[in-house]
Amino acid sequence: MTKNSKIVLGIIVLVIVIWGGYTMLRQKAGAPTAPATTEPIKIGLVAPMTGEGASYGEAAFGGAMLAVKEINDAGGINGRKVELIVEDDRCSSAGANAINKLVNVDKVTAIVGPVCSSSAGPGVPIAQSAGTPVILIGASAPDLTKVGDYIFRNYPSDALQGKFAADFVYNTLGKRKTAVIFVKNDWGQGIRNVFIERYKQLGGEIVYDEGVLQDATDLRTQITKAKAANPEVLYFPVYPQNGVAGLKQIKQLGLTATVVGGDAFIEESILKLPEAEGVLIMEGKTNNPDDFQAKVKQVSNKSINIITPYAYDAVKIFAKVIEKVGTDQKAIRDELARTxxxxxxxxxxxxxxxxxDLKVAEVAVKVIQGGKTVEYIR
Amino acid sequence: MDILPQLIVNIIIAGAIYALVALGFNLIYGATKFFNLAHGVIAAVGGYAVFYFAKTLGWNVYLAVIIGVLLAGIAGYGLDKFVYLPLRKRKASNMVLLVASLGAFTAIQAVIAILFTSQFKTLSYSVGTQRIFEIFDGVITQTQLIILMSVALITAGLILLLYKTRFGKAVRAMSDDEEVAKIVGINTNRIIGRIFFIGSAIAGLAGILVGFDTGIEPTMGLGLLLKGVIASIIGGVGNIYGGVMGAFLLGFVENFGIWKISGEWKDAIAFALLIVFLLFRPKGIMNK
Structure with missing residues (x-):
């Protein structure tokens, strides 16, 4: 490298450092100026608009757009229109970038989403530290709302499933001895913890409790041990790949206890499995009425699924709260907590x-019959 | 209920599956002296071939299995012809071959995921009618018995092939010293191609049988490969008997290990065994 090019390089580095430092300082110093009262209120939507989960993103978009349209048609919030800013998180850790942009560049008042726990995990701490209120609309990992006091969720947490399952096994089925085999990840561990805590509280006995790794397909020794413990019920919150292998091995090894699975079992590979016949599943209950769906279709002609009403509700809840307390984020948070x-x-x-998290949520009990789930009747 | 008999059966089943993978892996390693990581995904090729022909097209299951085994063999042969052989001719080191095989592994796995989605699938939905046999107080299914018999037959077959045929003699000569084998007129590249076909066909059979026993997914290869490699290393890499013995030892340690402690420790135990062997007996049980 010649002397000249060294000098040029040095100057470039110096300029970048000074410019970067100046930008950072300016951002810190200049607190966001209060917007004029006629400017639109910005609400961010974080959802997978591309990739494998895109149908969920489209569904969330339809619901949120309908809410925004209804609010704006009625004259906005205290005379201010609502503007929806959509960020794609691809159901991945890109959720961190998406929330970063919404919080720091767009300076949104509130955030709706993410839909996926895998995106919310890295994403919501950013919103929490920036003090931007969030309503999660599908991300169901129990610990997400524990990130901080700005994180809310109008979708049932996985924890509810575990608690409901414990009540169901103890009270409805009347079984007192349960074995637990769960998948060792945030989802499985979360459900298992809540289940066991509640079941013991009720007076039930956990006769066996072990985890399997997410990619495990040889569960024979775990099932052998569970069978030796003589359970009346096997609580089995695992992923489909564990479940397909595990349900077969349960039959092969002659474990006759009633099997209760988690909502991850609502998947073709499990439902189509003959060994899954009669397996009980707990599933959060969501209303998604036809007249609501018809209204959503008028603003978005893409997919509609269970996420749609949650996205709609989240925008509407923010609107109601902002109408009451204004756009101060701390005030919004405080109002959300008591709304x-x-x-x-x-x-x-x-x-x-x-x-x-939701104080009350309904959970439905389904049973696998002939390749699909049907309502459980005692 | 005493769980010991079932535990022993579980050990035998797990050991047999690992042995099936280790057999092909060792065969290829013995001849080429490089870690063919693509061996794992070849098992998935076999499994998915049967899925396609038997379940999607509805062909006869036995015919589909034969096609699956052959396809896996051809895939392995093709990998050697079009990837490893050109590299060998360029005098590439074993490290380059290892990286190339990792590339092949990932590429083929991705193609399978594109063609068949990443969803877990099972080969036989009719296992409900599968026959179950009782041995003492343990149960074993028909598929698992077939796996066990396949291991016995293939081990015997490979021993015969390696020690009773001209081809086997050439393979062993190559295994001892490839340069000298070339000098005495052995066409080493042709032999390696055939070895790839046989070894990969065995891997394909492993994938198919695992598919019948539990199920298939595009990423199934890695788990199988890792367990197969551990079995090979603790048994003595490149050694046919060693691979089988290592596989059953691995199955034993893994399943016996979680008899008294929680099941999620299984993989931790398996890899701890690998490390212990690497430290204290790097050449494996069958010390050559």
């Missing part, structure tokens, strides 16, 4: 507990 919202579509009432 009781009875106009929601997906669930009968939205009321948050200390974590920011």
């Amino acid at each position: 009781v919202y009875r106009y929601s579509i997906a669930v009968p009432v939205v009321e948050f507990d200390a974590n920011g």
